[in-house]
Amino acid sequence: MTLGKILWTTEGLLADKNDDGVIDGVSIFVDLPENLMPLGLLDFFARMGLETTALSYNFFENNGQQVTMGFEKSTDATEAHFEGSRLTCFYESEEELSQLLAQLAAGGQEERATEEGPKSSIRSLSDIWSYSGFGSFDEASPHHELSLNIDVDSALQTPALFRELCHFAARCALYSTALELPLTGKEKARITFHIRQGEETELKLLGDNRFELAGSSNSCPLALRTLNNSKHWSQQGEFGYWEQEMIVNDKTEAELWYETQWEDRSEREQVLAAIEDTGQLPGNRLEVFLSEPLTARKNFEKDLLSEFPDVEKVVVRSAFKAGFHWIREELLPNLDSDCTGLHISVRKEANKGGLELPIRWIQELYPIDGITEKETHLTADAVTFSLHDELETTYRVEALFEGGRREVLGTLEVPVAKMPYITRNKFAYPSTGAVRLYQDEEAVREMPVATDRERFYLYYLQEFLPDLQRKLAEFNPGQGHDRPFFDRIEIDVTMSEEEEKLFVDEERTSPLEALYEDLYFNTLDFFANWGVEESGKPFDAPGGIHPFMHIHEGEHPSAAIRVYRWDDRKPLQPKTTRIHFEDSGEFISATISGDGNEATMPVRKQEIELPANYLVSGNAVIAEHSYKGLPIPVLEYYIKSGEAFDASIKLTLFKKTVVIETGHHANEISSTPAVLRLMENAERYTRDLNIVVIPNSNPDGFGLLQKMIDEHPEWKHHAARYNAVGLEFAHIRYKPTIFGEANVLPLVMKKWAPDIVVDDHGIPAHEWVQPFAGYNSPPRFPVSYFLPSAKIYGIGQVSNGANKELHQSNLEALVQSISSKIADTAIAEQNEYWKRRFTKYGHHWLPDVFPIEEAPHLNFYRQQTVTPEYPTVSILRYPEWVAADVISEAADEVVYGDSLESCIEAHVLFNQGVLELLQKQQTTPLGSGLAKYRERPIQFKL
Numbered sequence: 001m002t003l004g005k006i007l008w009t010t011e012g013l014l015a016d017k018n019d020d021g022v023i024d025g026v027s028i029f030v031d032l033p034e035n036l037m038p039l040g041l042l043d044f045f046a047r048m049g050l051e052t053t054a055l056s057y058n059f060f061e062n063n064g065q066q067v068t069m070g071f072e073k074s075t076d077a078t079e080a081h082f083e084g085s086r087l088t089c090f091y092e093s094e095e096e097l098s099q100l101l102a103q104l105a106a107g108g109q110e111e112r113a114t115e116e117g118p119k120s121s122i123r124s125l126s127d128i129w130s131y132s133g134f135g136s137f138d139e140a141s142p143h144h145e146l147s148l149n150i151d152v153d154s155a156l157q158t159p160a161l162f163r164e165l166c167h168f169a170a171r172c173a174l175y176s177t178a179l180e181l182p183l184t185g186k187e188k189a190r191i192t193f194h195i196r197q198g199e200e201t202e203l204k205l206l207g208d209n210r211f212e213l214a215g216s217s218n219s220c221p222l223a224l225r226t227l228n229n230s231k232h233w234s235q236q237g238e239f240g241y242w243e244q245e246m247i248v249n250d251k252t253e254a255e256l257w258y259e260t261q262w263e264d265r266s267e268r269e270q271v272l273a274a275i276e277d278t279g280q281l282p283g284n285r286l287e288v289f290l291s292e293p294l295t296a297r298k299n300f301e302k303d304l305l306s307e308f309p310d311v312e313k314v315v316v317r318s319a320f321k322a323g324f325h326w327i328r329e330e331l332l333p334n335l336d337s338d339c340t341g342l343h344i345s346v347r348k349e350a351n352k353g354g355l356e357l358p359i360r361w362i363q364e365l366y367p368i369d370g371i372t373e374k375e376t377h378l379t380a381d382a383v384t385f386s387l388h389d390e391l392e393t394t395y396r397v398e399a400l401f402e403g404g405r406r407e408v409l410g411t412l413e414v415p416v417a418k419m420p421y422i423t424r425n426k427f428a429y430p431s432t433g434a435v436r437l438y439q440d441e442e443a444v445r446e447m448p449v450a451t452d453r454e455r456f457y458l459y460y461l462q463e464f465l466p467d468l469q470r471k472l473a474e475f476n477p478g479q480g481h482d483r484p485f486f487d488r489i490e491i492d493v494t495m496s497e498e499e500e501k502l503f504v505d506e507e508r509t510s511p512l513e514a515l516y517e518d519l520y521f522n523t524l525d526f527f528a529n530w531g532v533e534e535s536g537k538p539f540d541a542p543g544g545i546h547p548f549m550h551i552h553e554g555e556h557p558s559a560a561i562r563v564y565r566w567d568d569r570k571p572l573q574p575k576t577t578r579i580h581f582e583d584s585g586e587f588i589s590a591t592i593s594g595d596g597n598e599a600t601m602p603v604r605k606q607e608i609e610l611p612a613n614y615l616v617s618g619n620a621v622i623a624e625h626s627y628k629g630l631p632i633p634v635l636e637y638y639i640k641s642g643e644a645f646d647a648s649i650k651l652t653l654f655k656k657t658v659v660i661e662t663g664h665h666a667n668e669i670s671s672t673p674a675v676l677r678l679m680e681n682a683e684r685y686t687r688d689l690n691i692v693v694i695p696n697s698n699p700d701g702f703g704l705l706q707k708m709i710d711e712h713p714e715w716k717h718h719a720a721r722y723n724a725v726g727l728e729f730a731h732i733r734y735k736p737t738i739f740g741e742a743n744v745l746p747l748v749m750k751k752w753a754p755d756i757v758v759d760d761h762g763i764p765a766h767e768w769v770q771p772f773a774g775y776n777s778p779p780r781f782p783v784s785y786f787l788p789s790a791k792i793y794g795i796g797q798v799s800n801g802a803n804k805e806l807h808q809s810n811l812e813a814l815v816q817s818i819s820s821k822i823a824d825t826a827i828a829e830q831n832e833y834w835k836r837r838f839t840k841y842g843h844h845w846l847p848d849v850f851p852i853e854e855a856p857h858l859n860f861y862r863q864q865t866v867t868p869e870y871p872t873v874s875i876l877r878y879p880e881w882v883a884a885d886v887i888s889e890a891a892d893e894v895v896y897g898d899s900l901e902s903c904i905e906a907h908v909l910f911n912q913g914v915l916e917l918l919q920k921q922q923t924t925p926l927g928s929g930l931a932k933y934r935e936r937p938i939q940f941k942l
Helices: 040-051 094-105 159-174 219-229 241-249 267-276 294-307 322-334 368-375 452-471 511-535 648-654 671-684 699-708 740-752 804-822 826-843 897-920
Strands: 028-030 067-073 079-083 086-091 148-152 191-197 202-207 210-215 256-263 285-290 313-318 341-347 383-388 395-400 406-412 433-439 442-449 486-495 544-551 558-565 575-581 587-594 597-602 619-625 631-637 656-661 689-694 756-764 792-797 858-861 884-893
Touching: 040 094, 040 159, 079 094, 086 094, 148 159, 159 191, 159 219, 210 219, 219 575, 241 587, 241 597, 241 619, 256 452, 267 285, 267 294, 267 433, 267 442, 285 294, 294 313, 313 322, 322 368, 322 395, 322 406, 368 383, 452 486, 452 511, 452 558, 486 511, 511 544, 544 699, 619 740, 631 671, 631 740, 648 656, 648 689, 648 740, 656 740, 656 897, 671 689, 671 756, 671 884, 671 897, 689 740, 689 897, 756 897, 792 804, 792 826, 792 897, 804 826, 804 858, 804 884, 804 897, 826 858, 826 897, 884 897
Parallel strands: 028 067, 067 086, 148 191, 191 210, 285 313, 341 383, 486 544, 656 689, 656 756, 756 884, 792 858
Antiparallel strands: 079 086, 202 210, 202 575, 256 558, 285 433, 341 395, 395 406, 433 442, 486 558, 575 587, 587 597, 619 631, 631 689, 792 884
16 A cells, blocks of 8 residues: 555554544544645644544644654655554755645545535634534535635745644645645646734634735734634534624514404304394204304303203204204114114215215214213214215214114204305305204294304404405515515404313313414415415415314304514625634634625634533534524434544535434424423434424424413414414425525535435324305315324325336335334334224225325325425435435324323434435445545435
8 A cells, every 4th residue: 555545544654543434533643844835734733633533633743643744854755654553755946845745745646536515605704613614505415625825925834834824724624535646836726825914813714715914924823723612503502603693683573564453243142133133033943053162152152041941952052063063962872782883874975066075974983983982881983984976964873773774863964154264265164153044843944143253254264364465465575475464463362162082092172272273274375375376376475373262151242363573684694704803813803794784703702501401412503593582402422432523514425414303393393392302312423313303393383382382282373383474484495585494404504515414394283174265174185184194194205207106116115114114012002093094984985085095004295295395305316316205194283291291202213214225234434545436316225
C-alpha cells in the first residue's frame, strides 16, 4: 500500500475509537515549527476533515496521538517517510513542502467517477456553521462537495493565524463527502474566504459565497479561533442565533378582527309551538324526535302529557342516530330471553344529490351490535343487517328464534331534512327533529322541527361564511395556499345535547362532536370550493378553525364567532452581513439586513429547557421554532465520538440512517410517547444505525389540543390536527415560509440524508360522523374513516419514476418485517378484531370506499387512493437515494389508559420492524481519495 493510501486508514492517521467501523477521529500530533507555514498543510488538514466523522482541535498538541508528524529540512529531496508512528516530511523549501503536503492530501484518489453533489453556499454569514454543517443547501443530498478558496494578505500571515486556518479547513471538510483541492490559489472555487487588514475586527459578507475576515495581525487569529470553536445555535451554541432570535421576536399575537353572535329558541320550544299551531290536536298519540339527552327527552314526555291531556301516549325519540337510540332504548330492554339473534333490515339511501353512502342507515346504527352484547344475552355477531332497495320504513327489526321463527319487534321511519352542502347541487340529508301526530296507529300529520344544530349550522353556512368571504375579497397572491386569509376563527357553541360514553370500545354518542367536525371540515371545503371557483386550485389553507362546544342541558342554543386577523407580511429572511469581534477575539454583535433595513443583534446563546424525557439519551438539537415561537427539538441517536464536532452527513456515509417523525398531527397522540419509549433502548440499534427522531413536529397544534381536551378529553379534535393557523405544513416544505414547523424535516433531510423516512400518525379511535356532510367522514377523503379499520396499519409510498421497482421491492420487505413483529401479539388480535368490525359496517357493502389491503397481521396500503402524492413526500422528492418511506396509523384520536398503551405498543412494534430490517442491511463506504460515497438507495434483503 502506498504512503498516500496508508495514511488515510486506521493504520495511519485515522481512528475508530468505538470499533464500530466508523472513522470517528484523526489521531495525529502535527509538530509544526513556529515559523513554518506551508499552504499545502491546509489541504492536508482538509483531507483529515474529509476522512472522519468527528474531530477536535488537538492537532498541534502532543496528547499521545498514534502518529506524530514532523518536519525536517533536507538538502537531498522533498519526500515523506512513514515509519512506526512517525510521519516525517523532509523538504528543501517551504514551497516544495507545500507541494508534498498537497500530494499527500490528494493521495489514494481513485479514477472512478462519483456522483457530483450539491456544493454548499454562503448567502448569509450565519451559513458558515449551519444546521447541516458548513454552508447551506437548497436541496438534500447524501453528497456534499466542498469548493473553497482561502486567501490571506501577506501582512497577516502569522503562525497563529495559519494554525487557525488549518482548523477551519479541517472543520469545513468534516461536513463534506467530496473535496476540491487545493484550498489556496483557486480562483474558480465556489466559496472564497479572504483575510485582510482592517481597523475593525469583523467578518464581512462581500456577496454570495464571498466573505472576509478583517482585523489586525493580533486580532484576526483570535477572531478566527472564536469562529472555529463556535457551534450552531441548534446545538445550544451561539452561532447564527441572532437571526433566529430576530425571527422569533418578530412574532406577534393575532388581533381580533370582528365577532358575531347567534341564538335561538330551544327545540322543545319549537316543538310546543308546532303543536300549538295545529289548533285542536287531530290525534291521540305523539311521536317527537328531539336532539336532547335521554333524561331531557323523558322529562319532555311528561311535560307533553301534562300540557296536552287529550293525548294518550307520547314518545320522544332522539333525532341523532335515531335508529340506534330507538333499538337501544325501546327494543333491547324488552328482548325475549329465548331470542337467538337480531336481524335489522335497512333501507338503502338514495336521496337525489345526496352525499350519503348507500349504507348510511347501517352506519347510523353503529355500534348497536356491541351495545346488544353489552346489555343483553346476545353476542355482537348475533346482530345482522340486510340492505334493501325498497323498504317501507328506514328500519325493520326482527327477533330470531330457534327453528327459523322470526318476530318483527318494530319499524321506524327516521325523519330527515334536506340541507345544502358547500358544492353546488350537492346536499346532505341529516336526521332531524319532527312532530308526528297519530290517530291510533295511523299517521295524520308530520311537522318538521329543525334541531338546534341544524339551525346554527345553516346560519353559519348561509350567513356567516358568505359574509366572511366578502370581507376577504381583497387578498394577496399565495394566500389560501401557503399562507392563510385569517389567523383563526373561534366558534363557541352552547347547546343542550346528549353526551355519553358507551363503554363499547372507545365509542360515544356525541351530537356536538359531530357538529364540531362539520364546522371544521365543511369550512375547509367552503374555502377549497371558493379557490376552485376563483382560480381552479383549492384554497386549502384558509386559517385556523377552532370549534369549542359547550354542553348545557336545558339552555337555549347560542353561539359566538370571533375572527382573528392575519397579518400578511413577507416571511422575515434575515441576512447577516457583518459579525463584530472584540480585539481579544470574542463575539460582540451581528449586523443583519433585510427589506432594505439593517439591525444589530447581540451574539448570545439561546436558553431552552427541553423536556426531561428528551434528554435521557441521544443528542438533542433545536431544529427550528414554530409559528408561535416554540422550539422544535430533534433527537439524534448515534454512538458518540467524544470529539468536539460531529458530521451527520458523514455518519450516514458509514451507517444506515432512519428518520422517524412523530406528532405531526397533534391530535394523534400516541406516536410521541411511543418513539421515546422505543429510544429508551436505542443502544440496541446504534451500532448499526443512526436514528433521528422528530418527537413533536407540531408544538402549536399540541398546545391547541391541550386547550381543547380540557372540556372534551375524548373527542377526536381534528381542529388541532394542523398547525396554529390550520395549515397542513407538509405541503409547504422546501419553500420560504413563516411557519418554522414546515422547515424541520427538510433541515433533517439536508443534515442526515436518511435511507428510510417513517412518519407515525393516527386515526380516530371512535366513530367519525358528519351529519351535514353525508354522515360519513368528510367528502374530501377518497376513502372512509367512519370507524377504525385496525389498531394500527401501514401506508407505503414509492416513486413513480426513478428506482420504482427497487422501492416496491423494499416496501414489500418492510411489510414482511413489520408483520413479523406484530405477529402473535395482542396488537395482531386487535387488528383482526377491527378488520371484522370494518368489514361488517363498511367493506362488505362498499369495498372501494372501505378498502382493506391485507398483509399478515395488519393492513398495509400501497394504492394511490390512500398514499400521499404531494411533492414534498421524501421518496417522491429524492427517489435517487431514499430507499423507503412509510406511514403508520394507530387508532389514537384521542385515547387514554389501556387504549393509549396499546397504540403506543403498536407504534413501537411497527418501528422495530423498520429498524430491524435496516439493521440487517450491509453497506460499505466506497471511494478513496477526495470523494466518499456508498450505493444509494439500498436494496433491502430479508
